[in-house]
Amino acid sequence: MKINIRIKPDKFFSFFSISATAIALTALLGHLTGWTILASIRSKYTPMPIIPAIKFSILGIIIYSFKKISSTKWSYIIFGFLIAVIILGCIVLLDTMINIVPDNIESPYIAVFFIFFSLSIFLKLILREKVSINNLLIIIGILLAYFGFTIILAYFIGAPLMYKYKMLPVAINGGVCVVLLSLALIGICNKDATILGNFVGDSPNAKIQRRIVPLIFFATLFGSLLFIFSSQIKNVSYAIIVAGEIAVISLISIIVVHRSTETIFCEATKTYEVNKENNLKIIELNNSLEKKICDRTTQLTALNNELLAFSYSVSHDLRSPLRGIDGWSLALYEDYSSKLDSKGTGYIETIRKETQRMGSLIDDLIKLSHLTQVDLKISTVDLSKLALTIAERLKGIIPGRKLDIIIEPGLTVTGDPGLLEIVLNNLFENSYKFTGPRENAIIEFGIDKRKEGKVFYIKDNGVGFDMVYADKMFGAFQRMHKHSEFPGTGIGLATVRRIFNRLEGHVWAESEVDKGTTIYFSMK
């Protein structure tokens, strides 16, 4: 007795709802054709009245096509229908309570079912995927299914349920519809619920439950039926019947337990084996991961060392021939300038200038590569103080130059003092350089209060640049101006960006040609 819900749960539950509709429609057909056996199944049974038959068939269709219609304009019609069903159910109940006309609309028991069932679909329509609601609806579904099951059982036992108290009894096909629709309700809620998690799926827990629960159910059912049928036989004492029942139930229970322990043991062993295998796999994975990390670290260290060796080599070996070029150019100039005209000596000068430039490039490149190697020393840095020192130095370069450097006092930040000094030096030197053509050069350093967090800026009234090239300016060797106008290696802002990358900060620029440039930076 293995319910394999795993395979096609949707179709499984759809089958329930469509069966309910089919049963109800058959009953309706019975009423319409006058062939009432279709509504009552057996002539001595209560037939299913017209109204519940209509409700069952429509509810069956709603559940069957719940996914498709719940999100369309149809949902309003469904709401309307559900409300009508609930109201009708309440009227029937009220009618039964005040005992006015116990007529044949529908049984009060089935009215209770319709109220609960419609409310459930109502909730499902409104709250869809909410786990707690779906859990609740599944519990309601199970209770309703048991209710229907009780009705069917009562027919089997031979005493159509609830004939007493002048109330209309529930038809047997009504009971079947109740069971089917309740199971279908569980079906549409199951996907978004957790409550059946222990009963469906592939887990050992679910497998064991699926094996035991139905067996217990049928054991008790069989035992009870036996009890009832034997009690109808005359001349058999209750003592014998009860003894027989105990014997049968206990026998079936023993078989159930026997069979189940086998399953439990089997599943437990399987679980143990799977766990063991998984553990071994995890250990294996861990080991291989550790080895990988180890390998990568070795590779990285080797790569880093190679990089260090490379930058050392660049600083040492590339400079040496440059010095040769410069030295011999100077020697040529000194020893043979008498044999050269002014053009020739001019060439020599150019060679020497270019050599110097190459030297500066190499030096800056080395500095840039060093930035990624130094260890960070984080502390509170007084940027205003740093800026003041730089300003003093810049003002001293050309004493006669009109240069205003305005520095907001008390600007502090958390970062590496050495690196931040390089940043400010580069930014101030840039502003100094690009305000060169201005008669009244102004450089401002402060904090931008319009922006969120601590955003610092260095603003100048220099020559500026076209913002089209803004993304280029922080790249290495990128220059925004001709070398003859503004000399430089184009590495200053690349250095600044690299420092902010290391300090987890951010730097950007705003500029306008002939108006000036503002460089902003912020720290995390």
Place this chain on the structure above:
Amino acid sequence: MKNNVILLVEDNASAAALTRRAFEKSKISNELVVIEDGKTALEYLQCTGTYSGRDKNDQPVIVLLDIKLPLIDGHTVLKTIREDPMLHRLPVVMLTSSNEESDIAKSYDQGVNGFIRKPIDSVRFEEAISAFSLYWLLINEPPPIVK
């Protein structure tokens, strides 16, 4: 003539020639001996191998040492000089392209007497050699000869 040799350990002939030229321009009359690798430099100083016939007491007034050298590098040459009881007081100045902090630190740790980074600008280089000569050949008092 004793005690007036300047020993230049430099593997690049062109660079050595430029250094010689700079010394000549600063009117230094001391003889400049150029050796191209660390091993031969040590042989010269310790009077072994190629230089086994040399007088041990006739040591250079100063050694100008490059760091990157064939066979034995500058740091090892310096270390050997400082460990040699006959040579340990010998003034040694590094003359190199490197300005790596680690190279400078290591040199001083090993007891170097000075560290000059060769500038690319030849005019500045000549100025440096001139100042160097003035100090080490004229102002500085050399160590007494180890006996």
